[in-house]
Amino acid sequence: MAVAHLGHAEIRVTDLEAARYFYTEIVGLYATEEDDEHVYLRAWQDWDHHTLTLTKAAEPGLDHVGWRVERPEDMSAYEKRLSELGVDYHWLEGGREPGQGDGLRFYTPSGMPFELYWEVEQFVPGHDGQASRLPSHPQRYGTRGIAPRRFDHMNFLQNSPAEDQRWLADELGIHHRYYVENSEGERLGSWMSRTNIAHEIALMRNKAQNGTRLHHTAYFLDSPDQLIRAATILADNDVKIEWGPGQHGTSGAIFLYCFDPAGNRLEIWTGGMLIFAPDWEPIRWDSSVGSLGLELWGSDVPESYFTYGTECRFTEIRNAPSTQNASATR
Numbered sequence: 431m432a433v434a435h436l437g438h439a440e441i442r443v444t445d446l447e448a449a450r451y452f453y454t455e456i457v458g459l460y461a462t463e464e465d466d467e468h469v470y471l472r473a474w475q476d477w478d479h480h481t482l483t484l485t486k487a488a489e490p491g492l493d494h495v496g497w498r499v500e501r502p503e504d505m506s507a508y509e510k511r512l513s514e515l516g517v518d519y520h521w522l523e524g525g526r527e528p529g530q531g532d533g534l535r536f537y538t539p540s541g542m543p544f545e546l547y548w549e550v551e552q553f554v555p556g557h558d559g560q561a562s563r564l565p566s567h568p569q570r571y572g573t574r575g576i577a578p579r580r581f582d583h584m585n586f587l588q589n590s591p592a593e594d595q596r597w598l599a600d601e602l603g604i605h606h607r608y609y610v611e612n613s614e615g616e617r618l619g620s621w622m623s624r625t626n627i628a629h630e631i632a633l634m635r636n637k638a639q640n641g642t643r644l645h646h647t648a649y650f651l652d653s654p655d656q657l658i659r660a661a662t663i664l665a666d667n668d669v670k671i672e673w674g675p676g677q678h679g680t681s682g683a684i685f686l687y688c689f690d691p692a693g694n695r696l697e698i699w700t701g702g703m704l705i706f707a708p709d710w711e712p713i714r715w716d717s718s719v720g721s722l723g724l725e726l727w728g729s730d731v732p733e734s735y736f737t738y739g740t741e742c743r744f745t746e747i748r749n750a751p752s753t754q755n756a757s758a759t760r
Contacts, residue, residue, distance in 0.1 A: 431507055432603020433497040433546065436630040438480055439584055439647055440494050440527075442487035442745065443692040449484045452690050456667050457649070457698075458575030460560070462553060463528050470528055472553060473580050473649055474572035479529025479551040481581035482647065490692035491741035492644040494535060494543040495584050495631075497602070497624075502548045505534060511601065512536055524549060535744060540594045540633075541642040542586055543744050576660040576698060578649035583629050585645040585697070587636035587739040594633055595620040604631065607705060608680050608713035610720050618720070620712075621680065628681035628702040636739070643739025646687065646695035653700055654684050660698050664688055672732055677701075679726040680715060687735070694740050 443449035450469050453459045459471040462480050470480035485493060499505060512519045512534075522533035522545070531549025538544055553568050555561040560569040572578070588594060598604045599622070607629055610618040621629035634645060651657050657675055664671055664686075672695070674686030683702035689695055715723040724731055 431504055431511075432500060433624055434500045435498055435625050436581070436583065437478065437496040437498045437547070437550065438482060438581065439492065439496070440483035440485055440745075441644070441647065441692075441694050442489065442491045442493060442740075443484050443690065443694070444487065444490060445691055446484060446486040448691040452669075453482070453484065454575070456575050456663060456669065457696070458572050458577035459649075460569070460572075473578045474569055475567060475579045476581055477552055477568050479553055483527075485745065487745065489741060490690075490694050491743065492543065492694075493743070493745045494545045496530075496533070496545040496547055498550060499546050499548050505532065505546065505548055508534055508546055515601070538594050539597050540586075540588045540590070541742060542594065543742055576651070576656075576663055578651050578698060580650050582627070582648040582650040582699065583623075583631060584647055585632040585634065586742070587638075587643040587645050587736075588633050589636055589639050589641060590617070591620050591633035591635055592617040595622065598622060598631070605705075605710060606712040607710070608715065610680070610715045610723055611717070612720070613717040623705070626704050626706055628683065628705070634736075637736040642742050644694065644742050645739050646697045648697040648699055651698060651700040657684055657686060657698060657700050661686055673729070673735060676729050677726040678724065679719075679722040680713075680724075692740075695738070 453471055454461060459473055461469055462472055463470045467486045469484040471482045472480050517536050519534060519536040522535055524531035529551035530547050534546040536544055555569045562570045595606060599606055604622045604624050607621050607623055609620040612618055619634040621632045623630040661675055669688050672687040675684060677684050681702045683699045685697055685699040687695055687697050
């Protein structure tokens with residue numbers, strides 16, 4: 431039993447109108463649905479109803495990360511497993527999050543707010559000119575703003591990345607792809623994926639040691655020239671680029687990092703290795719080459735990259751609730 435793939439994220443924003451403008455007009459995502467409190471977004475080749483939700487709130491941060499499971503029956507199997515592990519969980523009734531069925535929500539050992547789900551609504555273009563002539567495109571090729579192709583990954587700051595790395599591998603079947611250690615053998619970061627991309631989730635050591643924080647959400651571009659164009663679009667719209675363009679040696683991906691109006695970090699990246707071997711062994715980057723893992727081209731890493739993140743918690747609860755009976759909540 432394992433999850434199938436990373437599906438979506440919900441982030442909190444302090445000014446919904448400003449965040450909507452940033453993510454649609456500058457980043458180039460598309461709004462599938464919205465109300466006074468939420469905007470549901472997707473990239474032009476994301477097949478699902480949404481991959482990013484903006485939720486109006488008093489402070490920025492992450493509400494949850496959603497993972498689709500492999501089979502419908504996995505939902506009850508995971509409920510049973512969480513109960514065996516003594517992990518508190520709660521159910522979100524289908525339809526409460528548009529485009530999705532029942533969600534099983536819980537915190538990982540370090541406090542990452544996760545959701546598992548099976549039922550998901552596919553994006554269907556309306557009568558607004560978005561429909562593509564190409565059956566392999568859920569909508570026409572993106573031409574607005576940066577226009578990333580798809581949702582890619584999530585990254586978290588944690589006090590001890592090794593703990594959640596082992597838990598995610600053992601309990602959710604997410605493969606460990608590569609990791610970085612310092613000269614004392616302390617884990618500085620782990621990168622993991624269930625699919626064949628370089629990573630769908632990253633766990634980095636929080637230098638501030640103030641618990642689990644959202645580091646960034648990431649979307650994928652097709653090519654390096656599009657990323658250079660993205661940097662120009664950000665600069666021309668007075669969006670601060672924290673770091674990049676640069677290249678991560680660990681994955682081979684070319685990157686840049688910026689912040690949305692609320693202060694949530696966003697990565698735009700392209701490239702990156704693909705992994706196909708079923709017996710893949712995690713690649714170790716030690717202190718002698720660790721700096722190349724972060725930045726192959728030699729630019730300085732800003733201190734904020736290791737210390738700044740936004741809060742992670744379910745909006746409806748601050749702490750995981752007592753275990754509930756699913757039949758009573760669905």
